[in-house]
Amino acid sequence: MTRRHDGTLPVNRREFFALGALGLLGVSGNVPSWRRIAPQGQDSLPGTGPSGKLWDPSRAGRPFEPVRAADNDAAIQAIEKQLHCTCGCNLDVYTCRTTDFTCGTSPAMHRRVVALAEQGKSAQQILDAFVQQSGVAILMAPPRRGFNLAGYFVPSLLILAAGIALTMVLRRWSRAAAPAAAAPRVPLVPASPDELERLRRELDRLSV
Amino acid sequence: MTVLGSLGLWIAFLVGIWGALAGFVGGRQGRRDLEQSARHAVFAMCAALWVAVAALEWALFQHDFNVEYVASYTSRNLPIFYTWSALYAGQKGSLLFWASVLSLFGSLAMVLTGRRHRALLPYVAGVVCTVATFFISVMLFGQANPFHRLAYTPLDGNGLNPQLQNPGMVFHPPMLYLGYISITIPFAFAMAALLSKRLDVDWLVAIRKWTLLSWLFLSIGICLGMWWAYVELGWGGYWAWDPVENASLLPWLTMTAFLHSVMIQEKRGMLKKWNLALIIGSWLLSIFGTFITRSGVISSVHSFTQSNVGYFFLFFLIAAGTASFTVYATRLPLLAAETKLESMVSREASFLFNNLLFVGIAFSVLWGTLFPILSELVQGTKVTVGPPFFNQVNIPLGLALLGLTGIGPLIAWRRASLPNLQRQFAVPVTVGVFTALVLLVGGMRDLYALMAIALGAFVAGTVVQEFARGARARHRQYGEGYALALGRLLGRNRRRYGGYIVHTGMVILFIAFAGMAFKTETEATLRPGESAVLKSPYGWTYTFTHLGVSQYDALNRQVTAATLEIGRDGKRLGVLTTEKRQHVDGLGRPTFQPSTEVGIRSDLREDLYVVLAGLVNGTEQAVFRFTINPLVWWVWYGGMIVALGGLIVMWPGGGSPAVKRTQAGYAVRLVEDMKA
Numbered sequence: 001m002t003r004r005h006d007g008t009l010p011v012n013r014r015e016f017f018a019l020g021a022l023g024l025l026g027v028s029g030n031v032p033s034w035r036r037i038a039p040q041g042q043d044s045l046p047g048t049g050p051s052g053k054l055w056d057p058s059r060a061g062r063p064f065e066p067v068r069a070a071d072n073d074a075a076i077q078a079i080e081k082q083l084h085c086t087c088g089c090n091l092d093v094y095t096c097r098t099t100d101f102t103c104g105t106s107p108a109m110h111r112r113v114v115a116l117a118e119q120g121k122s123a124q125q126i127l128d129a130f131v132q133q134s135g136v137a138i139l140m141a142p143p144r145r146g147f148n149l150a151g152y153f154v155p156s157l158l159i160l161a162a163g164i165a166l167t168m169v170l171r172r173w174s175r176a177a178a179p180a181a182a183a184p185r186v187p188l189v190p191a192s193p194d195e196l197e198r199l200r201r202e203l204d205r206l207s208v
Numbered sequence: 209m210t211v212l213g214s215l216g217l218w219i220a221f222l223v224g225i226w227g228a229l230a231g232f233v234g235g236r237q238g239r240r241d242l243e244q245s246a247r248h249a250v251f252a253m254c255a256a257l258w259v260a261v262a263a264l265e266w267a268l269f270q271h272d273f274n275v276e277y278v279a280s281y282t283s284r285n286l287p288i289f290y291t292w293s294a295l296y297a298g299q300k301g302s303l304l305f306w307a308s309v310l311s312l313f314g315s316l317a318m319v320l321t322g323r324r325h326r327a328l329l330p331y332v333a334g335v336v337c338t339v340a341t342f343f344i345s346v347m348l349f350g351q352a353n354p355f356h357r358l359a360y361t362p363l364d365g366n367g368l369n370p371q372l373q374n375p376g377m378v379f380h381p382p383m384l385y386l387g388y389i390s391i392t393i394p395f396a397f398a399m400a401a402l403l404s405k406r407l408d409v410d411w412l413v414a415i416r417k418w419t420l421l422s423w424l425f426l427s428i429g430i431c432l433g434m435w436w437a438y439v440e441l442g443w444g445g446y447w448a449w450d451p452v453e454n455a456s457l458l459p460w461l462t463m464t465a466f467l468h469s470v471m472i473q474e475k476r477g478m479l480k481k482w483n484l485a486l487i488i489g490s491w492l493l494s495i496f497g498t499f500i501t502r503s504g505v506i507s508s509v510h511s512f513t514q515s516n517v518g519y520f521f522l523f524f525l526i527a528a529g530t531a532s533f534t535v536y537a538t539r540l541p542l543l544a545a546e547t548k549l550e551s552m553v554s555r556e557a558s559f560l561f562n563n564l565l566f567v568g569i570a571f572s573v574l575w576g577t578l579f580p581i582l583s584e585l586v587q588g589t590k591v592t593v594g595p596p597f598f599n600q601v602n603i604p605l606g607l608a609l610l611g612l613t614g615i616g617p618l619i620a621w622r623r624a625s626l627p628n629l630q631r632q633f634a635v636p637v638t639v640g641v642f643t644a645l646v647l648l649v650g651g652m653r654d655l656y657a658l659m660a661i662a663l664g665a666f667v668a669g670t671v672v673q674e675f676a677r678g679a680r681a682r683h684r685q686y687g688e689g690y691a692l693a694l695g696r697l698l699g700r701n702r703r704r705y706g707g708y709i710v711h712t713g714m715v716i717l718f719i720a721f722a723g724m725a726f727k728t729e730t731e732a733t734l735r736p737g738e739s740a741v742l743k744s745p746y747g748w749t750y751t752f753t754h755l756g757v758s759q760y761d762a763l764n765r766q767v768t769a770a771t772l773e774i775g776r777d778g779k780r781l782g783v784l785t786t787e788k789r790q791h792v793d794g795l796g797r798p799t800f801q802p803s804t805e806v807g808i809r810s811d812l813r814e815d816l817y818v819v820l821a822g823l824v825n826g827t828e829q830a831v832f833r834f835t836i837n838p839l840v841w842w843v844w845y846g847g848m849i850v851a852l853g854g855l856i857v858m859w860p861g862g863g864s865p866a867v868k869r870t871q872a873g874y875a876v877r878l879v880e881d882m883k884a
Contacts, residue, residue, distance in 0.1 A: 055759045057826030059790045060768040061802035064822030064831045066733035084592040090450055091443065092594065098731065098833045099443035101788075101821050102801040140594035142579075147587045151579045155572030155601055162564055170552050170560065177550040 061101055070114045079113055079123050083130055084140050092140050210275055210355040213263030217344055217353070220256035220307070223249050224341030231334025235404060246333035247318050253340060254311035261308045264301060264354050268294050274361040277301055277354045283367035284794030285764040290368050293378045296385065297368055299502060299517065300347065300354035305382075306498075307343035309389045310336065317393050321414050328411060331400030332393075339392050342524050350517045364793040367764065370803035373791075376436030380429060384456055387426025388494040391459060393418040395491035398484050399532065402539045407480065409473075415487060416470050417858065422490075423463045424854040430456055431847030442804045442819050444729065444835040446843060449598040454577045455497030458570050462490040465566035468559050468616075475621060476556060477546025482563070484543065488532045493570070495525050500577070551623035558616040565609040572601045607659050610718050613711050614640075614667035617674060635673050640666030660722035664715040671708045671715075678705070702856050709853030716846030723814075723839025731821070735829045744814055744836045751775040752818065755783065757828040766790040770820045770830050774809065784809055786820040786832070815840040 054060060070076055080094035087105035089096050093113070097106035109130075116126045130138045142148035191199070227249025234242025264277070268291050273279040281294040281301070296302040314336030318329060325332075347353050371377075394415040401411035433456070434446035447453060466486040472479050499521035549556050576593045583591045618632040643665035644658060652658050675694060682693035698705045732740035734754035742750050753773040760767055768788040774781045786807035791799045809816040817835040824831065 052828055054757065054768070054823060054826050054828065056766070057823065059759060059766045059802070060788045060823045060826075061790075062822065063826060064733075064824050066824055066829070067731045067831055071731050082596070084594065090594075091448070095443045098729075098819070098821065099441065099804075101804055135589065137580075137590045137592050140592055141596040141600075142583065142591035142593065147583060148591065151576070151583070151591075151593065151597070152601070155568065155575050158571065159564065159568035159605070162568065163561070166560060166564055167552075170549055170557050173549040174551045177548050 062104075064101075068114075070117070071110075073117075075123065076110075076113055076117060079117075079126050080110060082127060082140050083109060083113070084138050085109065086134065086138070209263040209266040209270075210272070210357065213260040213267070213355045214353070216256045216258075216260035216263065217304075217348060217355070220253045220260070220311070221341060221344045221348060223253045223256060224337045224344060227253060227337030228334050228341060231330045231332075231337060232403075235330035235334065235400070243330040243333075246330050246337070250311065250314045250318055250333045250336055253337065254308075254315045257304070257308040257311050257340070257344075260304060260355075261295065264304060265292065265295060267355075268292070271365070273363075273365050274357050275354075276356045276358050279358065279362050279365040281366070281368055283365040283764065283799065285792070286365075286368055287373070287763060289375075289378055290373050293372075293381070294368055296381050297372055297377075298354075300352045300356075302381070302385070303343055303347050303352055303517075304354050305385060306389055307340045307347075309385060310340045310343070310392055313390050313393050314340070314396075317396070317414075317418070325397070325400075325410065325414055327404055327406055328397060328400035328414070331403045332396040335396035335399050336392065339396075342520075346517050346520045350520050352517050364795055364797075367791055367793055367799040370765075370789060370791050370800050371440055374436055374440045376432055376440065380432035380436050382429075383425050383432055384429030387422050387424075387429050387456075388459070388497060390418060390422040390425060391463070391491045391494045394422065394487050395532075398487045399535065402484065402535050405539065405542060407539065407542050412470065412473060412483075416467070419463055419466055419470075419487065419490075420854065420858040423460065423467060424851060424858065426456065426460045426463070427847070427854060428851050430460060431844070431851070434847070435844060438840070439806060439808060442806050444727070444817050444819075444833075444837060445724065446840075449576070449595045451577050452497075452501050454573045454598075455493075455500045457573055458497065459490045459493040461566050461570040461573070462486050462493060465563045465570075466490065468566075469563050472556050472559055478549070478556065479560075480543040480545065481540060484536060486563075486567075488536060492525065492529050492532070493574075495521065495528065499525055553619060553624045553629070555616060555619045555621045555624075558612060558619050562609065562612045562616055565605055565612060569602055569605045569609065572605065573598065576601065603656050606718070607656065607663060610660065610663045610667060610714070613714060614663070614670045617708070617711075618670055632673075636666050636669030639669035654722075654725045657722040657725040660718045664719045664722075667711060667715045671712050674708055675705070698856065702859055706853050706856030706859075709856060710850050711853075713846045713849030713851075713853055716842050716849060720839045720842035720846055723842070724837065726838050727835065729833065729835040731831065731833050733824060733829060733831050740832065740834060742834050742836060745838050746813060748776050750816065750834075750836065751778075752784075752832070752834055754828075754830060754832075757823065757830060764791055764793075766792060768820075768823070770828075770832070772807070772818060772832075774816060781809070784816065784818055786818045788820055788822070810841050812841055814838045 057063065077094050080097070081092045083093040085091055085093050085096035085103065085106045086109075087096065087100070087103045089100055089103065089106075091099065091106075093106045093109045096103055097110050100106070112130075113126055116129055121129070127139065131143075136143060142151055144152060227246050230242045230249060231246035233239070234244075234246055267275045267278050268282055271278065271282065271284055277298060277300050278294075281297045282291050286294070294301065296305040314333065317332055317336070321329070397411055397414045397418065401407050401415075433453070437448070438444075438446040463486075466483060469479050469486065470483055473483050499518060502517050502521060551557070576598050579593050580591055583589060614636060618629075618636070620628055624632075640662050644662035647658050647661060652661075675697070678697040679690050679693040682688050682697060683690055686693075688696065726745035728742060728745060730740065730742050732752075734740060734752075736754050736756045739751050739753040742752070744750060751774070753775070755771040755773055758767075758769045758771070760769075766789070768790075769785050770787070771783055771785045773783050784807040787805035788802050789805060790802045793799050804819055804821075807816075807818040807820075815835075815837040817837055819833040819835075821831040821833055823829065
């Protein structure tokens, strides 16, 4: 089955709702799927050969530079994942530059990271350089010092404290309930087959 | 029609004020005429608001660009279903949608629960009218009127943001809204029970069913949102701990806690205070989520344009929170537990710890979301709290919760004995430990992923064991075939076994989340005919060969499409297309920045996720990002199974808990009789 992530399905309204219902039921895409290439309206580059000019480059967004080795460098990516892109996207630099291809901020920050790395600076020195310039908000997570420690530890400490308190309360309750539970009970006598059958029927009816 | 829409808003506003007054006064004084009037006010408000919705839809479909909202979110060439969904694409329209759906839910509550909860209904009507009137007043007095007209009429509208032009957006926001909005009904019943001092089991029945409905909508909405983010935003993931995502998770967590703890109240008459607090808290968190989305107080990719409606929401949040908890505090003496916990090793105790974790995770998510504001207030420095923070705090808590998901159902109510524990835990623990060993021997070294899968196996073991034992018991007692026994087991105790199906869905989700720890990605620049290679975590080598770039027009956009041939270990698999889209209005003018359409090839093991970043110097030489995301399909499957389990749990029938309690009491007496 073809699964499309296309905003404009070539279907009428009825088919659209049917597709929606199928999608909700999880029928669509249950099998490994492929996008089939839809017949295209126009070939942009008839006979122009490999890497020919585009028919209208302005439609494809801003022009790109070819990828360099540094772009795929795991160390560079690790640094960029700790830096907050300042374009307002709320993403880290690496995610933004490889996602929002209209953003001019994250590529500029990436170039700066690469330049600093090429100067021989360590990851921490690069992060420090960004913090010096833009403040700690440039980091994806606050540095672990001062009041920020509260950010990291308050939830865990509160949950721990609540857990301890809960354990103590439960223990007190269960101790208080223990004497009642230990009270002598009426000795059990085996039930007759009729009684057991009656019990089964009732339990079945109650689904307990 | 917009005049009719505005009129509808004003009528709904006035009727809402009357309904709120009549509801509270009528309920307090026991005046049947006012009670009746409050009920009717809910119906009248609903009718007036849906007239306003129809008027706005009419303006959208008529391309009445003199209406500011229509000009801002649609264009002449916008496909029909996105024109329809533009109703809730913007701030003003979504406020109208909120109020309208709330009034509809309120009316349904009046009709469906009319007989059983007659004494509560005036207060329910009062609360529904108050909340809906607040939303209407934001529209009327907060410069958010969707029927506001411009001084001129543009030739065409701006169109809908390209990222919202995805089928996921047709379903995801309404589902989330339905989840958020329907929480108001259990909240209204809770307040009604508190105000009327009718705090018996009866109110719990209404609250539980509506909470389940909210929970189901919210679960589906969150999953659809994850799917939309994955296929549309192009960053290769589905959850980014964005404040708006967090805001949707918060009420989901507290409602899930409630759906567990309410069982203790039904079976043992305990935790009444806690359950009411959870319901009030869930509703306040849903309003908080709306505040976050609309105030601009915290930056988020999902939020609406910053506007002054945030102040309205902040005021309402504080006022409603204060009022609710004041009423709650005055009724605390009436909410004493009927019984006490008997043992630390009991299902009640495990549910309490489960609640602690749910609420703890909700708190840590809320804390992280608000920490930037707190930091600015305390130290004068704004900080960013992103995924590294949330993952660090929440993953261990999530894993603990997964463990409890398995432990809870295995422990007996009231008091579990050692032989009982041994019998219950032997198989699931063995399955979990065996899975962990297999993964370790197989070379998995990611601690969190390993724990998620091993704990998932343990929980799955408990679910299978519960089904197997239940089916075997029926097989023995009634001689039913195993398939029939399984079906009847599920059908006759939908709550219990539907719950296990939800647990199964959660296990699948956790394992799928763990898969993302093994994601691999690379960027490459390819000319037509050139290939890039990427290793999958399963050891396969994928080859992506650039076939070329096409440009063509389609509906409301100009498309630049790059096609790649995919091979795995030298074997051709097929082709994949990824696009750049420049959306245009009806006059051919560009409307938004070019957007990216991801090419995704899914199978049960992994997704190939290809993004066309851009083109080099106006040629077919293209820059791509290639990502391999393991187990992503299981996120969607897990979500579907959770929703299916939720549906089974809430499927009508089986009697009310009150009735069941009475019956269960009878069953206990029956057993006592037999003992005697």
